[in-house]
Amino acid sequence: MAWFKKTETENRISGELKLDIWTRCPSCESHIYKEEWHNNLNVCPKCNYHDRISCIQRLNLLVDKNTYVELNPDITPIDILHFKDGKGNYKDKIKETIRKTNLNESVITGYGQMNGKKVAIAIMDFRFLGGSLGSGTGQKIFMAANYAVEHHLPYIVISASGGARMQEGMLSLMQMAKTCAGIAQLKKKNLPYISILTDPTSGGVSASYAMIGDVNMAEPGALIAFAGRRVIEQTIKQKLPDNFQTAEYLREHGFIDMIINRKDMKKRICEILEFYQR
């Protein structure tokens, strides 16, 4: 498969990017040239706010040029439940999402090299149905894990997800078990598994493959949560701490090994993989 080219869609990931030349940082509200913003990997040069990026941008950032081979690129969501909600059919939503994002699922998976070292990799994209964990998502992450096991490769998963995909019902929930079963095989074979948690990583994704890395890395400020903030506030009827459910909060409480700036991510992953001596 050819190296990915930047698509139109990447230029409008965030709702903030509507102005022509300028964009405004959602965090510090500085006005930044779109081009500068983009060149800085969607990270605010003033306040280090890490905005979401597409899986293609992420791929270009992490994997050596011309080394990436995609696995199961044609897997798309299937509307097994014939799910309809108040706003319409899931089927139509799938079609529309595929058209708009130019992606087939909420994750791309494959293998390639990082500074010359072969790895299996999965990269989620929040634009595709909120990065939700559908059967296709689970299947792809699972298959890439199997590929890593077969070829004795480290496995890197970059999460960005609102959680399970309701429109696929229990089959979505079961993807939590399925992906973890895949990663359990890596653990059994003593293969490294590195999980990168980006904004947001929540619900069923945080409670499955995203949280079980040998090393869990996060981007600064990323929201990482099991239950939603609102649900918790309703349950405990208390105000929550300001930094609650941020990457920084999770590191403080023992669940994240390190918080790494986007631009340093590749270097850090490669450094860690060098410690693997099997």
Add this chain to the structure above:
Amino acid sequence: MAWFKKTETENRISGELKLDIWTRCPSCESHIYKEEWHNNLNVCPKCNYHDRISCIQRLNLLVDKNTYVELNPDITPIDILHFKDGKGNYKDKIKETIRKTNLNESVITGYGQMNGKKVAIAIMDFRFLGGSLGSGTGQKIFMAANYAVEHHLPYIVISASGGARMQEGMLSLMQMAKTCAGIAQLKKKNLPYISILTDPTSGGVSASYAMIGDVNMAEPGALIAFAGRRVIEQTIKQKLPDNFQTAEYLREHGFIDMIINRKDMKKRICEILEFYQR
């Protein structure tokens, strides 16, 4: 070795037992016939206070009559450091303790049957230098673990100890590692290890073999601690909860599986061992 007979010393385990016929419960202060107290296994019939008992009483309680064979009965403490403190020589203290308790170390170890099932067993005795973990203690517990591994037996350890034995310095501390290394072998071979924590189980004993049972059982009200209450109060300058470091407190905080009355202990251990299906 012949079945153990009750020794004189057993009749004066607790400082409370000074009256001729009566004794007073240290907890509820009821006056109880000494004979009743003893027949009730040193448990107060009024308030269920579990007073300390000797390793011999414990042995009679747990192991089937005429089935017990002692291992390493002749191991005694050795004064390797030629330790002297303000009150005298460790060497003299050893001699006196052996004479007074009619025991050679703070633990007796061996194998025998519990309701017909063969087990390896170690029983500590608080009367012997506060049940402290000396080199002899560690050696005996370690050797009995090795015996269990060799003969594929479950291992039951009943702890009653103030912690490490200062007079043996670092060799005492190293018994923590040594005993745990012995029990690690049981874990590796999938052999059951049941730890019974009785009053008191603290310091280096609680932080080694006593805390790592597949099942941790405790007697009601037993003091179970790592650091001493006074040290903690000095450190944090705060009052501690009333039930702090009791068996009940530790169960509430996740470290004790069950609190079992002395009279039910044998039955419960046997029930659990029946679940072992290898």
Add this chain to the structure above:
Amino acid sequence: MDLEFEKPIKEIENKITELKELSIKSKVNFTSEITELEKRCQKQIEEIYSNLTSWQILQIARHPKRPVLQDYIPLIFNNFIELHGDRVYGDDRALIGGFATLDHQKLMLIGHNKGKTVEENVERNFGMAKPEGYRKALRLMKIAEKFNIPIVTFIDTQGAYPGLEAEKRGQAEAIASNLTEMAQIEVPIITLVTGEGGSGGAIGIGVGDVILMLSFSIYSVISPEGCASILWRDAKFAPDAAEALQITAPALLKLKVINEIVKEPIGSAHRNYGETALNIKKCLIKYLQILKSQPVKKLLRRRFELYAQMGNIKSKQGL
């Protein structure tokens, strides 16, 4: 709590009670009338319970009189020895476990326990477990693995507890670890949804070789109320969401998410604890028999394949 759709049943039952009272007071014999009414009542129950919506089934699954783990234990198992604590932080009363015997088969029983009375509900946090609950469950599974006895889990929870402390102590980590470890535990695991199988909190003890559901239990990725308020933007549409999510046992059997439905008596479990328990018992014995005879390698391979086939979407060329 009376269920709305049970009103016709309730009406006949009330009539029967009246007639019985009248019979005593007036000393007139209404036996034949009562028998007739009882027949009608039974028929009514059968009719209603064979035509329930997903939303109605959810109400049954949540019924306060529906048996909970503490009801099932004495009816199904002998010699339950509870084990406490996660050896890290605490002992969760919402998710309990211990050794149990089922028809001479030794096993490790783990399950949510909602409790029945208000006091119990509070003590048990309505069956919503915290990280320490999931960690205790995993510890007990490791004991089962060492002791070489199968594991049976009973699922009955709205979900893992969504509280500050639970988040802080790693609810996500605890569930994720369980999913990962359960895929590899070297003894058979049978899992049964008895009431409400609420998303991550359910699957956190729900990875097994065999997944069973009681007839009127439900298993869902999200509560219908939660789903409705997100996708319909109004929790009022929960009944629609319940239907759309396909949360009932028959629907999930069709989707191959579960292996079998354990039949409840007519009128559902809360009308007959004994029969429900007996059906569960029979079914567990059947599967324990099947799984026990499998060598570990085969067992684990089959467990892996069970999850591999869930939502197994194939890559298609030329989409």
Add this chain to the structure above:
Amino acid sequence: MDLEFEKPIKEIENKITELKELSIKSKVNFTSEITELEKRCQKQIEEIYSNLTSWQILQIARHPKRPVLQDYIPLIFNNFIELHGDRVYGDDRALIGGFATLDHQKLMLIGHNKGKTVEENVERNFGMAKPEGYRKALRLMKIAEKFNIPIVTFIDTQGAYPGLEAEKRGQAEAIASNLTEMAQIEVPIITLVTGEGGSGGAIGIGVGDVILMLSFSIYSVISPEGCASILWRDAKFAPDAAEALQITAPALLKLKVINEIVKEPIGSAHRNYGETALNIKKCLIKYLQILKSQPVKKLLRRRFELYAQMGNIKSKQGL
């Protein structure tokens, strides 16, 4: 903090400083006098440091200027990548760890970190770790085992933190688990006491294939103060207790509790960080070389035997 027994050294050092200042002010050349004094000072240091009591060595081990882990890391290792958290409760700043490279050898470094400044001391809790510290350490050791790299631990703590929260969260359990797991970790473990090796808190990361001590470090089952207040009934007798407990490196080498003493420069580590670090580095390289070549089975058998021989009292007939 000036140590009492270093007064003669301090006096000469003060004179040297005075002379140097005077030399600048008065423009008179005192070079030969200064050289003479420096020689005397060096001799004085040598003399004092070759005749220290256990109590004095303890003061050196606790010296606020003595290098701590954060000083050693850049001097000994390259590319330290800190890993955080126990994946259960928190991240203990008193006990840290991560990947590190030593002369091209990849390894996992774990150690207490007291800090140096008051702020650091507080952040690091003076190197007194809580259960989450010990649990993090174990997690990192498991990573090392998976990655197949050796483990090096640096011990420098008064002891595990004796606080309410630490007890509540299982200080005893955390240490006990480490002792048990470290006996079986399938990669080489080298452990070095750099400062104070305080009982359970020290051995909690101190089970290894090779146990090393710096010349003026101590390793003890209890603090001499604690021992004195129990056995002498007065903490004043701590110097006596220190002697009786045999806590110095030479004493412990004789008792076969440790394998080797890593030499400190004359006047102890706080007078020369670089040389101390170099000596540590050389010693670690030597043992890593030896241990790396051993097959896992042999490694574990030898580790088992190392502990088996500690306090190996034989049963004697006819006592």
